[in-house]
Amino acid sequence: MLQAVRGTKDLLPDVINDWHYIEEIFRKVTKKFNYKELRTPIFEYTEVFSRGVGEGTDIVNKEMYTFQDKGENSLTLRPEMTASLVRAVIQNNLTAQETVARLWYFGPFFRYERPQKGRQRQFHQFGAECLSSANPESDVEILLLADNLIKELGIKDYKLLLNSLGNKSSILSYKKELTSFLKSEFENLSEDSKRRLDQNPLRVLDSKDEKDLKVTQNAPKLIDFLDEESKEHFKFVTNSLDHLNINYEINHKLVRGLDYYSHTVFEFQSNYLGSQDSFGGGGRYNELFEELGGKHTPAVGFAFGVERLLMILESQKLINKNNNNLDFYIVCFGKEYFSYVIEISTLLQKNGYSVNYDISRKSFKSQLKDSDKLKANFSVIIGENEVISNQFVVKNMISGEQMKIKLENFSKFVKF
């Protein structure tokens, strides 16, 4: 049997309501903050991501869907949004007219990984980016927007982890120091971390391996390398969060896996997800625009994993499954009366009601059963008696009450 590609899923009618619900909240919250949606192509020239996300990252090294098109261009299905978004902003000069651009997005992304709970090869992200301001006010705004979204969804029992990486020069000097420290402890590191040391030494910090945890206890701390300006920036952020009553936990080992971050980085974690416990994350990226050939544009943003959000909502039972009600079901027996079915259903549809009727010539009883199963609010009954008397039976399926209505009075009835 033909089946969907490994790590991809069909979103069938029984879950699509959940998606509409959550998308509605994305729109509602971003609107309150005056963020504008943008959509970019699902693939880009590979360079956008190799330069944007960073050559040293796992995403670029082993997780991208990269292929050649017939014009022999190397193209890649987007593994994340920030690089695409920055490319689009530069190309369309979106920051020229406004001093600050506030943008949000929602859509599918692709990474070649081993599928697991909360991890697919095609997955969806919702995210927002605040462009052009280097000030911590924009970090706060982004965190506040994320917080609003989480609260609007009703998600509970989550943690916001926060850290500052400082500016590029403090990261570089820290990296140097950390690398030489880790090299001195090389033999005590896990196999994975020995490999990481060359590629991305910062990642050794958030390893779960016990051997690594032992070593990193005594490792130099990132916070000691921040210059005054970076410290002040971070202090502004934490002070504001305190003031806003947004709970957070400072974790000096939080570094995140993408090359472009500096200053504030953060991650949202939930206990409902199992091993893949982070359902959102983000941070500041001041250098990315220049990296992709644009003018200097400091920025900060976040992304949420939509499948993971839905998993949390489901385990918290925050999703109401039965919002699929039907307004009218038309029961008709006698195929010669089908024109009445169409006439009445058209009338109802014109007034905005949803209508179902039988097309498989089921028995009278089965049609009523159908009506019940589809949770129709009303059934309209059409049969010989009704046609002869020009009085159609309308049955309230909740109370069981019935009334007779003439065809020409239907529009009045329908408007209540």
Add this chain to the structure above:
RNA sequence: GAGCACGUAGUUCAAUCGGUAGAGCGCCAGUUUGUGGUUCUGGUUGUUGUGGGUUCAAGUCCCAUCGUGCUCCCCA
């Protein structure tokens, strides 16, 4: 990319040591030939993921493959 577990009816799950594939739910029909939901009665469903092997005999054991779950890696 590495390790472990699992895959049986539409669905959730049984099937003892290798010995006739079964139940609940659902679905269909009937319960005075024009009235649903609740009862009651009857009926329906399978290439045991796929392909090979061992055996008198395989859902069960072995190999391969596809898929899923968990852990690592990584990330949302």
